[in-house]
Structures are given as C-alpha cells and as structure tokens.
Amino acid sequence: MKFYSTNNTSSRVSFKDAVFNSMPQDKGLYMPVTIPRLDDKFINNLDSYTLPEIAFHVAQNLLGDDIPADDLKAIINDAINFYAPIVKLEKEVYVLELFHGPSLAFKDFGARFMSRVMSYFLEKGEKQLDVLVATSGDTGGAVALGFLGVPNTRVTILYPKGKVSDIQELQLTTNGQNIRALEIDGTFDDCQALVKQAFTDDELNEKYRLTSANSINIARLIPQTFYYFNAYAQLLKLGINKVVFSVPSGNFGNIGAGLLAWKMGLPVEQFIAATNVNDTVPQFLKSGVYQPKPSVATLSNAMDVGNPSNWVRIADLFKEDMDQLKKLITGYSFDDEETVKAINKVYKDYNYVVCPHTAIAWKALKTYQQDNKAADTAGIFLSTAHPCKFPDVFSKEIADHIEVPAQVKELQAKAKQSVALGKDFEGFKDYLLSNN
Numbered sequence: 398m399k400f401y402s403t404n405n406t407s408s409r410v411s412f413k414d415a416v417f418n419s420m421p422q423d424k425g426l427y428m429p430v431t432i433p434r435l436d437d438k439f440i441n442n443l444d445s446y447t448l449p450e451i452a453f454h455v456a457q458n459l460l461g462d463d464i465p466a467d468d469l470k471a472i473i474n475d476a477i478n479f480y481a482p483i484v485k486l487e488k489e490v491y492v493l494e495l496f497h498g499p500s501l502a503f504k505d506f507g508a509r510f511m512s513r514v515m516s517y518f519l520e521k522g523e524k525q526l527d528v529l530v531a532t533s534g535d536t537g538g539a540v541a542l543g544f545l546g547v548p549n550t551r552v553t554i555l556y557p558k559g560k561v562s563d564i565q566e567l568q569l570t571t572n573g574q575n576i577r578a579l580e581i582d583g584t585f586d587d588c589q590a591l592v593k594q595a596f597t598d599d600e601l602n603e604k605y606r607l608t609s610a611n612s613i614n615i616a617r618l619i620p621q622t623f624y625y626f627n628a629y630a631q632l633l634k635l636g637i638n639k640v641v642f643s644v645p646s647g648n649f650g651n652i653g654a655g656l657l658a659w660k661m662g663l664p665v666e667q668f669i670a671a672t673n674v675n676d677t678v679p680q681f682l683k684s685g686v687y688q689p690k691p692s693v694a695t696l697s698n699a700m701d702v703g704n705p706s707n708w709v710r711i712a713d714l715f716k717e718d719m720d721q722l723k724k725l726i727t728g729y730s731f732d733d734e735e736t737v738k739a740i741n742k743v744y745k746d747y748n749y750v751v752c753p754h755t756a757i758a759w760k761a762l763k764t765y766q767q768d769n770k771a772a773d774t775a776g777i778f779l780s781t782a783h784p785c786k787f788p789d790v791f792s793k794e795i796a797d798h799i800e801v802p803a804q805v806k807e808l809q810a811k812a813k814q815s816v817a818l819g820k821d822f823e824g825f826k827d828y829l830l831s832n833n
C-alpha cells in the first residue's frame with residue numbers, strides 16, 4: 398500500500414517512509430491511497446475469528462505486501478496480547494473496555510503496534526531513531542512502555558506540567574533506559590506545537606532521525622480499527638448486528654480509526670463524537686464552521702485538545718461528501734459538572750466505575766439514544782482508560798470501589814525523573830542538541 402499526504406493527494410510514499418516520517422513535509426497527514434473494502438463474507442462471519450485474527454486480516458488488507466504475512470502476524474500477536482471485551486450494562490448499552498493493556502489506556506493498541514512496526518523496519522547499522530511524543534497523559538505511558546528497551550531507539554516525552562494525574566506522571570517519568578521525560582510549563586497544545594516544530598527544523602533533522610509517536614502517525618491509526626471490528630464480532634455472537642459507537646474524543650484518532658473501519662465495510666449505524674468543553678468538532682457538526690481554539694483544562698485531561706490533529710484525516714475520508722460525514726457523526730459535549738454526575742450515575746445504576754473520559758462517552762450515548770429511538774441497535778461506548786489513573790475525580794466511596802492493578806502499585810515505589818522546560822521552542826531545541 399502506498400500513502401499520500403492530505404495536502405498533496407498525488408504524492409506517494411511507502412508504509413515504511415510514512416511510519417518513520419510520521420508527518421509529510423507539507424504538514425498534511427498520511428492516508429492510504431485506496432481504502433480496501435473487506436468482503437462481506439468476512440464481515441458477516443466476524444464472530445468466528447479471534448481479535449488477533451481479525452487484526453491480521455484488517456492490517457493485511459490495508460498494508461498489502463509492505464510486511465510479509467508471517468512477520469505481520471508475529472507483530473500483531475506480540476502487540477495485541479490483551480483483551481478488548483464488551484460488557485453489557487443494560488439493554489442496548491455496552492461498554493467496550495480498551496484498558497486491559499500494560500499502560501491501562503486504549504493507546505496501548507496504537508503504541509504497541511507502532512513500536513513493533515518501527516523496530517521491524519529499523520535495519521542494522523541505521524541511525525538511532527529519536528521518537529518525540531507530546532502527551533496529554535496517556536500517550537506517553539503507552540509509547541514509553543511500547544519502546545522501553547527496544548534497541549537503537551530513544552523516546553522523548555513532552556507532558557504539560559501539573560496537567561497529568563500522579564499515576565500518569567509516574568508512568569511517564571520512571572522508566573529510565575531509552576526513555577526521557579520533559580515537563581513542559583504549558584498546555585498539551587504547547588507540547589504538540591513543540592514536537593511539530595521540531596520536525597520542520599533543519600538543524601534538528603540534520604542531527605537526529607526524528608519521528609513522532611503521536612496519533613498523527615499512521616501506524617497508530619491502523620491498529621485502532623481492530624477493536625471496532627472485534628466489538629462488532631462480539632455483538633454478532635449475541636445475535637445483534639446493528640451498532641452505534643460513542644467515542645470519547647480529543648485528537649480524534651480513535652474515532653478516525655472507527656470511521657476508517659466503516660469505510661472498510663464495518664456496518665456502523667452512527668458514530669457519536671463525545672467531547673468535553675473542548676468542543677471544536679461538535680460545534681463544527683452543528684454550525685458547519687470549523688474553528689479551532691485554545692484548549693481548556695478539564696477533568697478528562699486526555700481530551701483537552703482545541704485543534705484536533707486527526708480532523709484533517711476525517712475530512713479527507715469524506716472529502717467528496719461532507720453531508721455524509723455530518724449524517725454519520727453526531728457530536729455532544731459535556732462540562733466537568735456533567736462529567737462528575739455521569740460518573741456517579743454510572744456507579745449508582747450499574748455498580749461500575751468509569752474514568753472521566755469514558756463517562757462523557759456514556760452520557761453522549763444515553764443522550765443520543767433518548768433523541769433517536771432505534772430498536773435492536775446496540776450502543777457501545779468506548780472506555781478509553783482504567784479509572785485508577787484518575788483517582789482525584791472520584792468520591793471516596795467510588796474510589797474505594799476501584800480495583801488497582803498490580804502494575805500501578807509497583808509504580809508508586811519508583812522515583813520521578815524528568816527535566817523541566819518552558820514552552821519556547823529555543824529552549825526545547827537547546828535541550829535536544831545538548832543532550833545526545
């Protein structure tokens with residue numbers, strides 16, 4: 398499969414180049430030249446395959462012969478070695494639990510697949526790969542754990558000071574080895590801007606082989622399609638074949654992957670873009686005007702994005718038919734007060750604890766279902782992180798109900814190692830140039 402830049406649809410690069418470049422020089426994003434439609438037989442029989450089998454079939458159709466079948470299978474079996482179950486909470490309401498990977502967030506799907514693809518393509522004797530990653534909380538942990546100890550790679554994580562939870566900060570700053578963490582005095586958008594600017598800086602590109610691990614990397618988008626197919630497979634086992642997905646959204650990589658799955662033939666009735674008050678996309682779906690704005694800090698910090706980077710991909714998927722996009726996606730946004738109410742209501746109604754991001758997706762799904770009665774259609778809201786990553790947002794009663802996984806308990810014994818920097822590009826560049 399070849400890839401083009403959304404800013405130049407006649408450009409062509411290989412999968413390897415798209416993965417290592419991360420972002421084209423023209424600042425578009427890479428997209429596959431053709432989006433293969435999976436055959437109906439596969440879609441209708443999804444329930445007879447396991448998650449790794451589905452993942453392999455989807456990836457192979459997308460990538461063609463970029464990675465030989467046996468190697469691709471090995472990458473997938475190693476990367477996607479945890480479950481993504483749907484759990485029924487009430488009639489027509491299911492939660493898709495995407496937090497069973499090592500960093501306890503759905504970003505493990507993208508980060509683990511991408512790190513293994515990069516290390517597969519990295520040939521002996523090649524220049525060390527420098528992975529730059531801006532994180533609003535969860536990406537950094539997933540990427541750090543994905544690359545930890547991978548030879549000939551180094552990861553530099555930029556995170557906004559005081560805007561990630563304690564557990565997230567520990568996941569970012571306690572790895573050592575080939576992982577280093579920079580605590581930036583700014584917002585996630587500032588971190589992201591620094592990374593983007595580094596990629597266009599000649600001096601840095603001369604000295605280092607830079608790549609990005611943010612969701613702009615096409616190798617993160619592809620594995621996120623897997624769990625949409627797999628969720629549908631689980632519904633088929635229950636005799637249900639109509640689905641609505643509610644996706645808690647920040648940079649819009651997750652829902653972008655869902656839309657890619659839809660383009661590949663997954664029969665989804667509706668996507669719900671659920672955001673916090675950083676509502677650039679829900680506003681666009683209402684007004685038709687796409688107006689990025691500075692991000693605002695909220696309880697669902699991984700979604701504090703004012704200018705979602707993956708939006709250009711979604712626009713590209715629907716370039717011929719913006720009306721179809723507006724029909725297929727419904728947007729809802731909720732503030733912190735509504736988020737806390739939703740957490741409490743989910744706990745009360747189902748004795749189930751959701752993280753603040755997940756709570757917004759649940760609330761959006763329930764609101765959508767009230768407005769759109771559709772019998773026999775399952776609503777699935779995506780649970781993007783384990784609630785233990787956000788202990789401060791819960792009441793004591795709910796916090797006590799959360800089962801803290803073993804890997805979190807181990808983290809708490811480790812010491813934080815990070816370098817504090819301002820949000821100016823010169824300071825960041827100096828740090829990179831003077832720390833080899």
Ligand SMILES: *Cc1c(COP(=O)(O)O)cnc(C)c1O
Nearest residue numbers: 535647648649650651699781782
């Ligand atoms: C990253 C993240 C999101 C947002 O996902 P996008 O792909 O950026 O839209 C939502 N919830 C959690 C917990 C996250 O870590």
